[in-house]
Amino acid sequence: MKPCAIVILNYNGEEMLKTFLPSVCMHSSVDTWVVDNASTDGSIEYLEKNYPQIQQIRLSGNFGYAGGYNEGLAKLEGHYEYYILLNSDVEVTAGWDSNLIAWMNSHPEYAALQPKLLSWKERDTFDYAGAGGGFLDGYGYPYCRGRIWDSVEKDRGVYNDSIEVDWASGACMVVKASVFHQLSGFDPGFFAHMEEIDLCWRMRRSGWKIGYTGLVEVYHLGGATLDRSSPRKMYLNIRNSLSMVYKNESAWRFYWIFLVKSLLEHLAAWSFVLRGEKEFSKAIVGAYKDFGKNKRALARFQPELNGRQQVERQGKVHLIFWNWKILGRKSYDQL
Template structure:
């Protein structure tokens, strides 16, 4: 069995591959694969002509981020100990992958790991997706070292350390291949957004730790597939967050969390409507509607007992929105 496969999921990303694949091929030690989600552009022709060393898995339909990785990785299951799941819009740096895999190999209690993720456009600034390591507040809202809600910090070297986190970013994350498949991979019902947080939550509930290593750095463009400020992304985040919390929390805890989230997010919908952003208001309502209609089909996650104790949430914040919006806290260090 080989050590690691670097796996990029692609959908109509010819321009992203042209821009970012050169750094991956130049700086990576391990096999590079592209899973193509039935692209209709010239992605495959471009890869075949210019990067014959990159191995391809071509799917017959677009399964989204979650399903695309599940279907694609199933085709190489049993060949590698680790996968590095890498967005197509990420520029990597020297030794980035070696640092991550060597760390995983000497820390067998960890099933996922992420590097420091900075912005490709502003390379002295953290990226929205993952930044310096991800956490969850008591109500399931994600935040990061280097990014509190929409407030993003400059990289001053503070987060060059190694710590335990609640979740690793899907923009660039190492996962244990065995654990990924054992847990059924990503939840395909998510289609896209927050599936990596759900996977990491299930990993922690199964007794695995999630890590962050700041000595490895990558640069993420972000928004290449779906703009961060789009109604579609808001809808997916609302729906998928409720799905994730329902699946991983007890019925009692979920009912308490749901009550708080419902109030906050309905107020947000009203605010969007008052600003004339009706499509965003509708996205919130549609997210709740679709969660409720699909709720009975969501299977509660039950960790298999293998002698491992659940790894508790690392984040200590009760409600990150309150800290950010009301108390005005804009950086992780001030929480």
């Protein structure tokens, strides 16, 4: 069995590959694979012509982030100890992969790890998706060291440590291959957004820890799939957040969280109507409607403990929205 494979998911990302693959090839020391979600642009032709050393897995359709990785990694099962899941819009740095693998080897109780994620456009600023380590508040809302809601911090070297977190960002994360497959991978019903948070939550429920290390830095463009302010992304985030909480919390905790989230998010829907932004209001209502339709299908991805003790959540904030919106706490050190 080989130690690790870098696996990049691609869908019509020819321009991303042109921009970011050079750094991957320059700074990586392990096998690199591209899993293609049936692209219709020139991605495959570009890879064949310019990067024949990169191995390809071509899928029959666009299965999204979750399903695409599940389909692709199923073909690699049993061949690698670790997978590094890397977005196609990430620039890596010297020694990044070997340092991540070494960290995982020296911390066998961890199932996943992310590096420090910085913005590709503003290189002294944290990236929205993961930043300096991801956490969940008491209601399942994600936040990061370096990013609270939409407030993103500059990198001042504060998060150069290595710590235990609640979730690792799918923009760049190392996972134990065996654990990924034991837990049936990502929930393909998510399609995209928050599937890595759900997977990490299931890993912790199964007795594994999740890590962050600031000893490795990568630069993420972000927004290559969906803009953060799009109605489609709002729909996916709300629907998938409800699904994630439903699978991983007890029944009574879920219904309390559902009550609070429903109140906040339907108030937000009304505010969008009043501002004339009905597409966002429809996205929120549609997310709740579709969650209700699909609840039964979520049982397949509820983790089995198999005798291992659940690893408790690391986040300490009761409601991140209250701290950010009402109390004005815009940075992690203010929480």
